[in-house]
Amino acid sequence: MKYKNIVVLTGAGISAESGLKTFRDNDGLWENHRVEDVATPQAFAANPELVYAFYNARRQQLLNGNVSPNAAHHALVALEKACEGQFLLVTQNVDNLHQQAGSQNMVAMHGELLKARCTHSQQIMDMHSTFDGQDRCHCCQPAKPLRPHIVWFGEMPLFMEQIVDAIWHADLFISIGTSGNVYPAAGFVNEAIQAGAHTVELNLESSPSQFAEKHQGRATVLVPDYVSAILAGKSQN
Numbered sequence: 001m002k003y004k005n006i007v008v009l010t011g012a013g014i015s016a017e018s019g020l021k022t023f024r025d026n027d028g029l030w031e032n033h034r035v036e037d038v039a040t041p042q043a044f045a046a047n048p049e050l051v052y053a054f055y056n057a058r059r060q061q062l063l064n065g066n067v068s069p070n071a072a073h074h075a076l077v078a079l080e081k082a083c084e085g086q087f088l089l090v091t092q093n094v095d096n097l098h099q100q101a102g103s104q105n106m107v108a109m110h111g112e113l114l115k116a117r118c119t120h121s122q123q124i125m126d127m128h129s130t131f132d133g134q135d136r137c138h139c140c141q142p143a144k145p146l147r148p149h150i151v152w153f154g155e156m157p158l159f160m161e162q163i164v165d166a167i168w169h170a171d172l173f174i175s176i177g178t179s180g181n182v183y184p185a186a187g188f189v190n191e192a193i194q195a196g197a198h199t200v201e202l203n204l205e206s207s208p209s210q211f212a213e214k215h216q217g218r219a220t221v222l223v224p225d226y227v228s229a230i231l232a233g234k235s236q237n
């Protein structure tokens with residue numbers, strides 16, 4: 001393969017064909033609330049029940065076991081295996097599908113749906129059930145309430161140092177299924193360009209960001225095709 005160090009950024013679009021709604025489907029509304037008004041520390045402080053209900057609906061989809069990784073998630077596992085340098089998959093998704101597919105070197109920069117966090121100590125724990133509002137941690141005495149282990153609007157994304165370092169060393173940056181609306185992820189492509197990487201967008205629609213290569217279509221088609229092309233040494237650049 002022509003590329004040595006690869007960073008892949010994914011967003012909700014890669015999981016759409018696994019049956020999970022993207023964030024900006026339904027005009028970004030959930031039961032008439034703007035997602036931006038539910039996924040915030042302020043909303044959790046003012047109305048925790050509403051916030052638990054929002055995430056419970058999403059957790060339930062995963063807990064039902066009806067959602068599984070699709071061809072795009074699997075193609076990224078093949079790309080990681082073929083990469084001879086450094087590979088980092090950065091996902092904005094909280095759905096666990098990359099992990100289920102078998103991606104190894106990856107970070108979930110916006111947290112994970114099936115984890116919870118102590119509101120006091122910030123300790124992170126697996127949580128394979130829905131929130132009932134009474135859930136308490138095991139780390140504090142007295143036990144403290146748990147919150148979703150999700151990076152809300154206004155909070156700092158996770159793993160930023162590792163991500164920025166990987167982009168700085170990348171010669172290929174691929175963005176998949178993200179609308180490019182939410183920073184800092186939306187700005188990663190500019191850092192990749194500054195680092196001298198070749199930049200590629202694979203998305204249903206063209207985002208406002210500049211990429212050297214842009215392909216529009218469904219992730220389950222575009223991603224396996226693109227991965228096959230670069231593994232065969234046939235990418236455009």
Ligand code: APR
Nearest residue numbers: 011012013016022023024092177178179182204205218219
């Ligand atoms: N294949 C490829 N792309 C798709 C598909 C598909 N089958 N279906 C939808 N898309 C594209 C849409 O065209 C859109 O550009 O995926 C993108 C999804 O965009 P968003 O819903 O904005 O999701 P995302 O970019 O991941 O959101 C970023 O915003 O709400 C916050 O923290 C949340 O991580 C999320 C962040």
